[in-house]
Amino acid sequence: MASKFSRLALAGGVALAGMAAFSVPGTAHHSTAMFEWGKEVQLSNATVRKWEWTNPHTFLFVTTIGKDGKEERWAFEGMSPNHLSRAGWSKRSLKPGDKVDLTYYALRDPRKGGFNVMVKKADGTELKQLPSR
Structure with missing residues (x-):
């Protein structure tokens, strides 16, 4: 009986440790603290380099020409494909070479x-x- 209880206790401890290990990265993932939320910035005359329609977030990669005449590469995170599809977007909304303002x-x-x-x-x-936009 004691060995059965020990195995159950060990299994429960392993399960709790596993849940704790996976819960921290899951909550950390959804932070928007890395952005200056609410302070809009404009980027004009950009060229789409790559449009990634992926979960959990979409990504848009563009290039611009800097003041020094050199190419600058930019990367933008976006909402999920599920959210964007309800807003009228699709994986075909953007393609390499498209000219855009952001x-x-x-x-x-x-x-x-x-x-x-x-x-x-x-x-x-x-x-x-x-x-809201």
Whole structure:
């Protein structure tokens, strides 16, 4: 009887440790603290390099030409494909070579990128990520 109880206690301890180990990364993933949330920034005359329609977040990679005439690479995180599809987006909404203007919330660090709020395509189509926009 004691050995059966010991095995159950050990199994319960392992299960609790496993749940604790996986719960921390799961909650850390959804933080938006890395962005200057609410402070919109504009990026004009960008060229789509890559559009990733992936879970749990979409990613838009663009290039621009800096003041020094050199290419600058930017990366923008977006909402999930599920959310964006309800807002009218699709995996075909953007393609490499498309010219776009972006509205975004910048990263708090000096890297070039942020959270994508809205994409305005060359034909004037606006693709919005947030319902209040």
